[in-house]
Amino acid sequence: MGAVQPPVAAQGRSFIPAQFWPWPRALGDTRDSPVRIEVGVPVEMAEDVFLLRLPLPFALNHINVYLIREDEGWVLVDCGVDTAESRAIWERIASRISPLNRIIVTHHHPDHIGLAGWLAERFDAPVSMTAGEYAVAGRYSDPDRDIIAERFPLWLEHGLSKERSTALLAHMPRYDEQVSHLSADRVGFIDPQQPVRIGQRLWQPIIGQGHAPDHLSLLDESGALLIGGDQVLPTITPNIAVWPGGDQNPLESYFRSLDRFLGMPADTLLLPSHRQPLYGVAARARQILAHHDDRLRALWEACADWTNACELLPALFGRPLRDAEMGFGLGEAIAHLNYLEGRGCLVSDLDGNGVRVFRRCAISTIDQGSPS
């Protein structure tokens, strides 16, 4: 490995060329990476594949999107949430990424699809995504639905008080505040069976469930690069939660989807939507499985007597949740409980107040619920 030029980001607000290798190769290697990733400055991670970090107005304060250079023009994977700050970054680099030949969206969450509609108009570019993600985005954008209010009965059923639910829902941002309008005539669907040619590489779509219903990751045909979206993340685990109208056993779906990642070569570079790129997709997938296994055990042990999801949050997270985390956290608790019930480790019932309570099955052991 050659000497690394520090600090490359000091070269100014420009595209930073390939500095790949020596990226930290071992899982858990915390040495400083050779390239400092700054918001708004594209950095080349592999030949013609640039990571662009965009700001997010959430506790998780950034997303990585990927710009891939073609012979003429660029292809973008994911877009950032619709904020003035993100739009300004796109405007600043617009002349460098024109023509934008195509926008690919991994899934419907606002940080990924948010600016797709605006970018499609700005660059006159088509948008590709899976049919399932487009359907959910459409449901969430439907002006005749109130997807925030739809959470109310689910949260009450799982033990959150009326007052707390009302207060939390009142402060929840609406989907269409974070997602620009995406014209249907701009959208084409990704065929999961068909490799996608982008520039010099062919990419194989990998469809995953659990985090989102029809989530797209892209593996290049050599197996060297994986644009992972949110399916496998370094240092944080993807949110696997139950939402109204969605998959009611998303953890089971997620474990099934991880199989494909567990089989990837040790030197596949994960290009994730959050945090730092990382070698070792399969090793990271195993860590995520072990994490859920541990959380499932903790929940099962906490269910000696009838208990609801809200009461089980400390057992799952080991700390109180902030208001902004409650929706995701409660959804995640329900996902773990539904998984254990589906495996026959827990039973559930409604108590006198209509709240769903869970208890260990008399003859169950946690090992029948373990994914590993």
Ligand SMILES: [Zn+2]
């Ligand atoms: Zn997501």
